[in-house]
Amino acid sequence: MEIGVYTFGDLGPNPHTGETISASQRLKEVIELAKIADDAGLDIFGVGEHHRLDYTISSPAVVLSAIAQATKRIKLTSATSVLSTLDPVRLFEDFATLDQISEGRAEIIAGRGAFVESFPLFGYELNDYDALFEEKVNLLQQLNREEIVTWQGQFRSSLSSAMIAPRPVQEEIPIWIGVGGTPESAVRAGRLGTGxxxxxxxxxxxxxxxxxxxxxQAGREAGHSPEKLSVGVTGHTYIANDSQQAKDEFYPYYSNYWSYVNRQRGMGTRMSRSDFEHMASPETALFVGSPQQIIEKILKQYELYGHQRFVAQLDIGGQPFSTVVKGLELLATEVAPVIRRETSK
Incomplete structure (x- = not known):
């Protein structure tokens, strides 16, 4: 199994000090985190796209290009690219350029987005939410396959023998579809043969x-080989030496994280310690605990899903960079070797 980390570059206040670092410092930390992940032998590093003042990454390809210069082998992916409000040609050419710069390490996770601020920002209608994504993901796949593209659709100007440049180093850029929980999205990913x-x-x-x-099932029915149908699991993660320490340390950050995310969505709810204890219990999917507990949770999910990739979001809630690095090091040195060994049997 491939093991990695991803970040949204969110600008949350530290709940212990009330201080929020600058966007410039946050971006420097994101690049440094990717370098540490690469040096530690992790397999993939991802950055997400948001268009808000409380997030620092609106252009994953730009940030990943900077990371490409600071790293040697780690795969570089968006997590996610909000394809519904992006031009697929621009997205593909940006990531093909990243693939050239990184010598074949670029990937794309395309999604519809958990936030909707990009729709009015780029002139799209929310009523077209699903139709936009369906049209654009099909075009993105065609751009990935063909150097010269002729295409016609509803939301974008037509293409007639258009040259799509540069071409990536890889034969095709790996494309994944981000799925938050809707059956329709899972079926679409299978039907299209993406990850x-x-x-x-x-x-x-x-x-x-x-x-x-x-x-x-959708992938098989569409004629895609099982080897092409890859599943990745992503999730919030906090690792400490023992499970009680992990919960005690993470609760202030996790409660803080959901406080500002819920405010962004127009809700005022706050997470209690008892709610958190339930969310972080051994039988749940939230990856909080000792290295052994994280290993057990990943392997339990592997028994259920047979997935090929696990990617952790470590840096939420206003944590200081040193805390995030400790978690990454535990993931790389204590968790990843066991997961790789057990899933390769």
Whole structure:
């Protein structure tokens, strides 16, 4: 199994000090985190796209290009690119350029986005939410396959023998579809033959198994080989030396994280310690605990899903950079070797 980390570059205040670092400092930390992940032998590093003042990354390809210069081998992916409001030609050419700069390490996770601020920003209608994504993901796949493209659709100007340049170093850039929990998204990923990046933020892992089954069934029915149908699991993660320490340290950051995310969505709810204890219990999908507990959670999900990739979001809630680095090092040195060994049997 491939093991990696991803970040949204969110600008949350430190709940202990009330201080929020600058966007410039946050971006420097993101690049440094990627370098540490690369040096530690992790397999993939991802950055997400948001268009808000409380996030620092609106252009994953630009940030990943900077990371490409600071790293040697780690794969570089968006996590995700909001394809519904992007021009697929521009997105593909940006990531083909990244693929050239990184010598063949670029990937794309395409999604519809958990936030909707990009729709008015780029002149799209929310009523077209699903139709936009369907049209654009099909065009993105065609751009990936063909150097000269002729295409016609509803939302974008037509292409007539258009040269799509540069071409990537890889034969094709790996494309994944981000799935948050809707069966329709899982079926679409299978039908199109892309990878499926499954965001699991909590709850009982068994409730996500039907999505994996739907994805693989749709892929088989569309004629895609099982080897092409890759599943990745992404989720919030905090690792400390023992499980009680992990929960005690993470609760202030996790409660803080959901406080500002819920405010962004127009909700004022706050997470209690008892709610957090339930979310972080051994039988749930939230990856909080000792290295051994994280290993057990990943392997339990592997039994359910048979997935090929696990990617952790470590840096949420206003944590200081040193805390995030400690978690990454535990993931790389204590968790990843066991997961790789057990899943290669």
């Amino acid at each position: 499926m990046a499954l965001a699991i933020l909590g709850g009982d892992p068994i409730r996500f198994k039907p999505l994996v089954d739907l994805y693989r």
